[in-house]
Amino acid sequence: xxxxxxxxxxxxxxxxxxxxxxxxxxxxxxxxxxxxxxxxxxxxxxxxxxxxxxxxxxxxxxxxxxxxxxxxxxxxxxxxxxxxxxxxxxxxxxxxxxxxxxxxxxxxxxxxxxxxxxxxxxxxxxxxxxxxxxxxxxxxxxxxxxxxxxxxxxxxxxxxxxxxxxxxxxxxxxxxxxxxxxxxxxxxx
Numbered sequence: 001x002x003x004x005x006x007x008x009x010x011x012x013x014x015x016x017x018x019x020x021x022x023x024x025x026x027x028x029x030x031x032x033x034x035x036x037x038x039x040x041x042x043x044x045x046x047x048x049x050x051x052x053x054x055x056x057x058x059x060x061x062x063x064x065x066x067x068x069x070x071x072x073x074x075x076x077x078x079x080x081x082x083x084x085x086x087x088x089x090x091x092x093x094x095x096x097x098x099x100x101x102x103x104x105x106x107x108x109x110x111x112x113x114x115x116x117x118x119x120x121x122x123x124x125x126x127x128x129x130x131x132x133x134x135x136x137x138x139x140x141x142x143x144x145x146x147x148x149x150x151x152x153x154x155x156x157x158x159x160x161x162x163x164x165x166x167x168x169x170x171x172x173x174x175x176x177x178x179x180x181x182x183x184x185x186x187x188x189x
Contacts, residue, residue: 038058126147150171
């Protein structure tokens with residue numbers, strides 16, 4: 001009997017040592033709560049002078065993001081990495097740095113894709129630091145957005161970790177366009 005009481009006391013003491021609650025991917029109530037993820041998908045783009053597409057693997061974490069592109073973007077593969085202060089593009093043939101990932105996305109595609117805003121758009125959210133005109137469906141999902149000059153459409157919403165997330169984002173700006181198709185979401189706590 002004393003042995004069982006000591007064992008129970010040990011279990012209680014060890015469980016009391018846990019200082020941080022365990023977060024699972026089912027804990028998301030709002031798209032704003034999802035801030036870290038792994039995404040696999042495809043990016044296609046078209047400008048007046050060029051066009052292309054590539055597979056992508058996007059890892060987003062607190063310290064920054066990384067998108068690995070593979071396919072016929074003219075480079076075969078490339079990796080875009082950024083944090084709050086700088087960005088780096090590695091094409092295998094050259095490494096470029098800039099103060100923002102948008103400048104390097106332009107080097108890669110010829111489009112000034114606002115990667116900071118894309119961090120929100122991919123979750124079906126307007127970028128909070130610029131005026132925009134959002135339109136929602138009757139289920140509260142963002143379906144169109146005019147922001148930063150871009151005209152965006154969000155569709156193929158699917159349930160991921162308790163959230164309705166768009167699996168396709170189509171964007172147009174003055175005849176230039178890109179489409180991001182998310183094939184697989186892996187939310188991270």
